[in-house]
Amino acid sequence: MTNSTDKQTHLFDRPEVVKWTLRIFYSSCIFLVLIDFLIHRHVETSVEKVPAFYAICGLIACIVFVLLAKQLRKLLMRGKDYYESPMSTDEPSSNNTLLSNSLDERQNTEHNNNGDER
Amino acid sequence: MSELFSTPIHPLIFFLLGAILIAVLPATKDKIASIITVIIPVVSFISLLQWQQGSFGFYQLLGLELTLLKIDGLSLLFAYLFHLAAFIAGIYAFHINDRLQQAASLLYVGSALGAVFAGDWITLFIFWELLALTSVMLILSRRTQASYRSSIRYFIIQVLSGVLLFSGALMIAHQAGTPSITALVLNTDILSINTGYDVAIWLIFIAYGIKCGFPLFHSWVADAYPQATPTGAIFLISITTKVAIYALARSFAGTDFLVTIGLVMSCFPIIFAIIENDLRRVLAYSIISQIGFMICAIGIGTEMAINGAVATAFNHVIYKSLLMMSMGAVLLRVGHVDGSHLGGLYKSMPKTAIFSIIGALSISTPLFAGFVSKAIIMSEMLKAGHIIGWLLLLAAAAGVFLASGIKAPYFAFFAKDSGLRVKEAPTNMLFAMTIAAVLCLVIGIFPSTLYSILPYPIDYSPYDVTHVVTQLQLLFFSTFAFVWLSRKNWYPSELRSTNLDIDWFYRKLFPKAWMKVCQFSHLSHQCFVLLSTKVLNNVVMSLAKYSRPDALLGRAWSINGMLLSLLCVLLFVLFFNYSQ
DSSP states (O other): OEEOOOOOOOGGGSHHHHHHHHHHHHHHHHHHHHHHHHSOOOOSSSGGGSTTHHHHHHHHHHHHHHHHHHHHHHHHEEOTTSSOOTTOSOOOOTTTOHHHHHHHHHTTTOTTOOSSOO | OOHHHHSOOOHHHHHHHHHHHHHHSOTTOHHHHHHHHHHHHHHHHHHHHTOOSEEEEEEEETTEEEEEEEEOHHHHHHHHHHHHHHHHHHHHTTTOOOHHHHHHHHHHHHHHHHHHHOSBHHHHHHHHHHHHHHHHHHHHTTOSHHHHHHHHHHHHHHHHHHHHHHHHHHHHHHHHSOOBOOOOOOOOOGGGOOSHHHHHHHHHHHHHHHHHTOTTSTHHHHHHGGGSOTTHHHHHHHHHHHHHHHHHHHHOTTOHHHHHHHHHHHHHHHHHHHHOOBHHHHHHHHHHHHHHHHHHHHHHOOHHHHHHHHHHHHHHHHHHHHHHHHHHHHHHHHSOOBGGGOOOGGGTOHHHHHHHHHHHHTTTOTTSHHHHHHHHHHHHHHHTTOHHHHHHHHHHHHHHIIIIIIHHHHHHHSSSOOOEEOOOOOHHHHHHHHHHHHHHHHHHHOTHHHHTTSSSOOOOOOOOHHHHHHHHHHHHHHHHHHHHHHHTTOSOOOOOOEEOOTHHIIIIIHHHHHHHHHHHHHHHHHHHHHHHHHHHHHHHHHHHHHTSTTSTTTSOOOHHHHHHHHHHHHHHHHHHHHHO
């Protein structure tokens, strides 16, 4: 892992690419709403008869979820080390099992090492 | 054909042999161990293709007639799925050199196969516990303090589920005379439960519920999966919860209560996923939400709904593995998957980014896998008359796309450039992701490939104009909500934090309460000791005081006085003797 030193510009570094991506996205959204009036949707429930029902449903559902999440975060969010500090003292005693022996050995290499790559 | 070939070989045998081979291989033969983890699922799958439906492998235990292998369409589909998942995950884990993880993952898949083929609850229980025992190794293998603690919590919860299953199984075996797995009727009117049989059914229901992460029992999913190794997580998300889905589909299809549970389950994790920073935990919450869809379908219980549930389970394993694999690759290269400290990784891991996007699209976009299976559940929901439920599932489909489909790839690979420049994922990981991505597309474009192996006959076409347009509207506008809220800065920002969940009760409240109880009992013990020593001391002191030579008890009494006292005592006895 190295920090960025390269000055090479990538696809989304260019503002016009981002702008056009968003424009295409917004136009697709408008197109999808408009097409709703052109095609004949077969509906099974009365709520589906509302024009662009699915678009409204998707939009409202997501906004409600996000607003709920924002409120819930106030209630539920704690510090990163809320449950256990990274250097907590109540570690498993090292003379009990093979496993904890290997745990202790690996303590130093724990950072940035996921047990997969050795 | 000879008798030998007509009896199928239990797949566990292949996986057990593989695990033993891996365990005894000399330390220098690392690549061979990796090859074994990939080959075994292939060999076992080929053997599986020869199978015919029926029951095999009868044996006796505890005086009960048990069945090791009960083969039908439902169990075969899950067996195919687990072989596929094991093969992909095996390739994904090809680079690792950790015998514990490799052997455990093979045994884990073997036990899952044992569980889906089990013909009775006792056999199921044995494999149920084996699943717990083998899968915990995949979390332990991360070898960090956090994963060690998480794995112990995971193990306790899984074993608890097994114990409940065993209790229920024994009660049913006692009442019904046989422990064969059958459809069960759950008595949801709690007040009218008065037979042991009803209680037994509830025990089994809760055991299954714990394993598939019902609301209130779900915290182990979000706790343990993000602590697993990058490769182990792929096995974990593919198997444990799906075994529980299989078991529910087998015994509780058509239980109305499941629809309610499924709806709660599909909606509430989305809120947690939105505020979560660890992207693998985000995916864990989205797994719970997706399982909610399957539970709803099982609750409806028609043949078509069960088809929808198992098809969703099948696709879910593939696309969620794909998403999890891309996050695993990030974890391997960067060392963490905290959304707050990632971003811009598409510059250095472009292939992984593309696979991640395919995984996200596969959640429910037309032409990708999730669409063709979830469509069945939605239409069955309407047919069953659950309009509110159908609306909630629609909202959940939009929400889960926002909370995991957009969020995970966006914050990892795009968003604000974190300046991280890492190597692309290892070739084997990319290869595994390619297989999963191709499968997502093949199933999405040619749904009949999946429909043909479903347990019940199916006549359904997800691709009509209405369906495609409405689904695209739903997804485009949930993306629009994300874009709009992000630009308004209303989308909760990514922060390194801990979000409390049900696990707070057993990680914080209960230990704290227990500490208080311990402190109180320690204090009261000390008080008691102090008080009683004081009282004893006083007694001894006063005895000593009155026993001195000239004190009341110590001095010499005269004979007259003694006789007088004796006379008094005798009169006393006499009086009471005659007064009665």
